[in-house]
Amino acid sequence: MVPVVYASFTLDEEPVIAIALDEKPKGNPRALRRVRNILERPEVALVIDEYHEDWTALAWVLVRGAASLIEPGDVGHPEALAALRQKYPQYARMRLEQRPAIVIRHLSTTSWRGAEQDDNQPSPRLGREELAALVRGRRSVRAFETRSVPRVIVEEAIAAAGWAPSPHGRQPWRFVVVESQERRDALADAMAETWRTQLRLDGQDETIVEARLQKSRDRLQRAPVLIVPCLFLEGLDAYPDADRQHAEKTMAIQSLGAAVQNLLLSLYAAGVDGGWMCAPLFCPEVVQAALGLEPTLDPHAVIAVGFAATDPVCRPRLPLDELIVDWQ
């Protein structure tokens, strides 16, 4: 019995399951006990068990099938890797191309779900408490410790952003990760210069201007990672009339917000904090120049990422009867 991660895909028009033989342990994957077992006796059973404290939500699926090794160069090998990488971003950086993978074919399944669920009621996909902890717990953090954030957490957050709804499913956004101190300083300095000009234009007192600039600079320079979400309109539809073109762009901006929310929730779930800063909206060219970005990348925000240095404040939320203005 071996715990595995798995992904499903279609091979020869048949649903199959792929399991990677990843980089660890080093050496010949064919020497692994599980591989030797499979080669000797291909009948396998995969149990996918879903446990919840709420026993009405318990479930399992038992998949039986025939396992074999799929070698690099075999039909289906690239598809197996693609399916695994789609599900587990961690595999994106592993060199799996030269390694065989396990494929289970000829699947038959048995499954079970807890309690006599009322067919008219939806079945929860995530515990209510877990969801509330996630969506209510996330805070905008504005003061960070300097300790670094594991790269995989940043990658997973950006992968989560990729799952946001978007117009035509075209994902009209890209992300720039700014991690080196030098680049973060360059970005902070460039944006501070624009902001200084703007605050002076507003007639702000010089000491207040400097204090606000210092605060913003601190945030950008202390947070160990900055993520710059950019609008990327290249793949969107072009219309002959300005109204529809405007609506198309609005949809893209709306979905950028959805993507950023996915990103923030993913960070928060992983124990990392984020703070949304709108500054690049006011000086997109300055940010493009400071980071050397293509003109097709339109920076819309900076998300400061790191570990909160102090407990963030929680702003109260509107009651439900104010949020729902009508229910017809």
Ligand SMILES: Cc1cc2nc3c(=O)[nH]c(=O)nc-3n(C[C@H](O)[C@H](O)[C@H](O)COP(=O)(O)O)c2cc1C
């Ligand atoms: C589009 C957008 C832009 C924001 N820009 C800033 C910003 O420039 N600086 C800042 O401190 N917070 C910014 N925020 C964060 C909000 O102030 C914050 O979400 C709000 O006060 C609610 O607090 P919470 O996120 O902790 O729940 C922004 C939020 C959004 C959605």
